[in-house]
Structure formats: C-alpha cells, structure tokens
Amino acid sequence: MTAPDATASISIAADPAAVYALLTDLGTFADIAEETRSMTWKRGSSATPGAVFRGRNRNGWRTWSTNCTITDADGSRFAFEVSSHPNIPVSRWQYDIVADGSGCTVTEACWDRRPGWFKKPAELATGVRNRVEANTAHIQATLARLKARAEG
Numbered sequence: 001m002t003a004p005d006a007t008a009s010i011s012i013a014a015d016p017a018a019v020y021a022l023l024t025d026l027g028t029f030a031d032i033a034e035e036t037r038s039m040t041w042k043r044g045s046s047a048t049p050g051a052v053f054r055g056r057n058r059n060g061w062r063t064w065s066t067n068c069t070i071t072d073a074d075g076s077r078f079a080f081e082v083s084s085h086p087n088i089p090v091s092r093w094q095y096d097i098v099a100d101g102s103g104c105t106v107t108e109a110c111w112d113r114r115p116g117w118f119k120k121p122a123e124l125a126t127g128v129r130n131r132v133e134a135n136t137a138h139i140q141a142t143l144a145r146l147k148a149r150a151e152g
Contacts, residue, residue: 004094004109006135010143014150016076016097016104022149023078023095026053032145034138035059035126039068047073055082062127066090081113089113090122091135106146108139 012019022028024047026039035057044051051070057063065085072079072094079094092111097104112131114122119131128134 002111005112005132006139007107007109008136008139008143009105009107010147011100011103011105012147012150013103016099019104019106019146019150020075020078020097022146023097024073028149030055032142032149034141037063042067044070047078049073053080057126059127062125064125068093084118084122088118089115103150106143108143110135110139 022032026041030036030039036055037058038056039053040056042052042054047070049070049072051073053068053070055066055068057066066082067085067087068080068082070078070080071092076097077094078097079092081092082090084090091113094109096107096109098107112135114131122131123129
C-alpha cells in the first residue's frame with residue numbers, strides 16, 4: 001500500500017481494547033469524527049470485515065452521504081473503504097492501535113481514492129477545496145476527541 005495522504009498519531013492513557021471499542025461503536029465514532037454527523041449500519045450490525053455502514057456528513061450547509069465497507073477489524077486495526085453513490089471510490093480510513101507502557105498509541109491515516117474526474121464534483125458537494133489539508137486537520141481533531149473520550 002502507498003503512504004497515506006494524511007496521518008497522525010496520539011498517545012492515549014487507556015486500555016487498547018477500550019479505545020478500539022470506542023472507534024468501532026458507530027455512535028461514538030460519529031460523535032468524535034470531524035465531518036461526520038451520523039453513522040448507521042446498512043449491512044451487518046457490528047465492526048466485522050464486509051459489514052457496511054452509511055456515513056452522513058456535513059460541512060457548513062453542505063451535506064452528503066457515503067457508504068463505508070469495513071476491511072479490517074481485528075482489535076488492533078479498524079479500517080474501511082469509503083465510496084460515493086454509485087460505488088465511486090472516495091477514500092480509505094485506517095486506525096492502528098499499539099499498546100505501550102501507559103496505554104496505547106493510535107495512528108489514524110487516510111488515503112484519497114477518488115478518480116481524477118471525481119475530485120471537482122466532490123469539492124463542490126463538500127465545500128472542501130484541499131482534501132489532504134482538510135483531512136490532516138480533521139485527523140488531529142478526531143484523535144484529540146478520541147483521547148478525551150478514552151481518558152475521561
């Protein structure tokens with residue numbers, strides 16, 4: 001796999017299994033993710049490979065939905081591929097949790113999977129001109145919220 005387009009890590013003073021549980025609970029995940037407003041199961045009802053959830057997102061007055069297919073869910077990695085209707089690849093999001101002496105380190109990474117022709121329509125729909133810059137900021141905010149939730 002190529003290097004992610006945006007990534008960051010944070011140390012969290014909490015049990016890795018508890019942090020993983022926060023990330024794989026759709027209600028909690030929607031609360032801490034920057035653009036996401038809600039997540040609901042479309043296929044399956046838990047974080048397992050092949051399960052699909054719908055993400056409803058907002059940036060200002062703009063709203064859009066995506067379908068997210070879980071690819072990894074093993075207790076230390078949670079990852080999913082995001083697509084737009086009708087099955088246009090958008091991105092891959094991945095969360096790696098590594099235990100350390102005081103809890104764990106969580107690394108969030110994103111790969112932009114949009115075809116070139118889809119970038120301008122996506123920009124118009126989301127209001128985000130520079131997706132890599134926006135995702136870098138979103139990752140920082142999401143990880144800070146995850147840390148606060150896990151340690152609180």
